[in-house]
Amino acid sequence: MTITDHVHSVSAFCAATAADAFAFVADASRLGEWALGCWNTVESSAGVVEGTSLFDGGLTYARADPDRSRMIVDFDVGDEPTALVRRITVRVVRGDDIGRPAETSLLVLTGWRTASMDDERWRRLAVAHEAEILLLRHRIEASSG
Numbered sequence: 001m002t003i004t005d006h007v008h009s010v011s012a013f014c015a016a017t018a019a020d021a022f023a024f025v026a027d028a029s030r031l032g033e034w035a036l037g038c039w040n041t042v043e044s045s046a047g048v049v050e051g052t053s054l055f056d057g058g059l060t061y062a063r064a065d066p067d068r069s070r071m072i073v074d075f076d077v078g079d080e081p082t083a084l085v086r087r088i089t090v091r092v093v094r095g096d097d098i099g100r101p102a103e104t105s106l107l108v109l110t111g112w113r114t115a116s117m118d119d120e121r122w123r124r125l126a127v128a129h130e131a132e133i134l135l136l137r138h139r140i141e142a143s144s145g
Contacts, residue, residue: 008126009110010133018071018094018105020144025073025090025107025136026066034135036128038062038077048081055124087111090136107140109133 014021024030028049032041038051038060048063061081065074071092076084088111095104109129113122 005113005122007110007112008122008129009108010129011106011108012133012137013095013100014105014107014137014140015103016105016140016144017103018092021105021107021140022066022068022071022073022092024140024143025092026064026068028062028064030139031062031064031075033139034132035062036132036135037125044081048084050081055128085114087114107133107136109136 028047029041029043031038031049032051035051037053037055038049039054041049041051041062044050044061048061051060051062052058053060058079061078061084063076063084065076067073073090074086075088075090076086077088078084088109091108091110093106093108094102095106096102098106100106109132111125111129113125117125
């Protein structure tokens, strides 16, 4: 494996404030609007949502762990609600922190590869993230206007 085989990251500028973007990402019930592996989420148990993978129809469980002060949301994900593993993170960067207008933000979606992921599963995650960052941006922009 090369070093890039361990982490995949994508980003997109968003025409919404960082506060609006963070609020959207931190709401686990909205995960089913943009995460292809956890589509159409419903609450499974306290703090855990259940969704359907658009790839294989299997159930996926996820829990959001937002850190408002750092504008980061970590997602614990798994096939069982009691065996979730932290694998995905979304960071929201204020537009004016990077020389952009204050009413914009940068979204950064990062996933890391677990030892149990074969090459096909890892490729699927990377390709999904390429689409998900666009879905996420559009959903945030539509909801913040």
